[in-house]
Amino acid sequence: MTAGAAATQGAGRRLIAVVSSFRPTDELVRNVGLIAGQVDEVVVVDDGSGPDYGAVLDHVRAAGARVVALAENQGIAAALNAGLREAALAPEDLVVTFDQDSTVPEGFIAALVAQWDAGVRAGLAMGMVSPESFAGLRQVLRGADEHGFRHSREPIQSGSLVSGEVLAAAGYQREELFIDLVDIEYYLRLKRLGRACLVAPGLVLPHELGRTYPFTLLGRRIRLSGRQLTLSLSTPFRYYYRARSRVVINREYWRSDPALLSVDTLREIQHVLLVGLYAQPRGAIARVIARGLRDGWRGRMGKMPDDVAQTAARVSWRIDPL
Incomplete structure (x- = not known):
């Protein structure tokens, strides 16, 4: 000891x-x-x-x-x-x-x-x-x-x-x-x-959640009170699991914790919209997320299917991390 x-x-x-x-x-x-x-x-x-x-x-x-x-x-x-x-x-x-x-x-x-x-x-x-x-x-x-x-x-x-x-x-x-x-x-x-x-x-x-990227609008970095606004982006394949797990958790725990899950879901939607702005090709990340939502609804769990992994592997971010 x-x-x-x-x-x-x-x-x-x-x-x-x-x-x-x-x-x-x-x-x-x-x-x-x-x-x-x-x-x-x-x-x-x-x-x-x-x-x-x-x-x-x-x-x-x-x-x-x-x-x-x-x-x-x-x-x-x-x-x-x-x-x-x-x-x-x-x-x-x-x-x-x-x-x-x-x-x-x-x-x-x-x-x-x-x-x-x-x-x-x-x-x-x-x-x-x-x-x-x-x-x-x-x-x-x-x-x-x-x-x-x-x-x-x-x-x-x-x-x-x-x-x-x-x-x-x-x-x-x-x-x-x-x-x-x-x-x-x-x-x-x-x-x-x-x-x-x-x-x-x-x-x-101390820890890092994903990688930190500058927040941009029309190609220009956005600052607030002199500070660069940032966001964290996960590896593209993670958005399949995030979408799928969100469906499963909301369905199972909505009655016991509706206020918390309402806030979480709204934040997730906002983040996904930003992901769509920064992802290339956008259609690929949209298909990854849509498949996660569908598999969550249907109860298809475990490791992501190979075809989804291949689609996610094609996705990159339009900006470089800080």
Whole structure:
């Protein structure tokens, strides 16, 4: 047991980190080293990167992680589930999940655990604890509850902590969603079960969401108060999964969280309109998104069909990233 982990544990409780990996670089080795000093064990699940990445994964093992290598790419949900099962969690154990490119500051996990324990002492039915800010975005609802806790608003899975008891009660990640909105579905599931999803006040996890591009109009960069306006664009194939998962999640959770999903859907529509402006060819990205919507409605889940992947591979962005 590390000194950092010992300071955050209750009697007999283990603290585990599960990290998803796909075609990793030495950045993963550095990040695992940062995490390993804060927990009892790190489990890295490589999601079918293949033999070319064996050397990097050997370095990950040397940095203190147990590595689970999946034979083929199965998506973020399946990778996280493989790591959670490998950890063999007892109900009292705590586990925090990370993306491979999350750089975890010293004391980060201890802050999550402290907020978890505070919630337990207050008698809350705990579901999850997440950082207040991720990639520069606040993921917190307005106002505090009667105990003074701030609750999260759709936290990203990277940097979020749950317990073995929560996983036993709520289940694991939805593997058929494959990648996008997997974390949002789990958050909504916990809320529907009456579980408290808290933020650790002031806690920040540095991260990047997609690549950042300048906002332009008629070929000119747009500034506001002297600052360049920007937007984040995902890899084109991700818009198939985003569209499909949005249909599935809206259909399943609309009755339990209509206000939140109304806002999310409006924002998604606005983003897709911008995607259409920046994509080339526009017809290709439109077909990718339309197929995602159709497959979501029809319940066609799992990895995207080959023909959709081929269409998405033809799409590029009209502007260069910052």
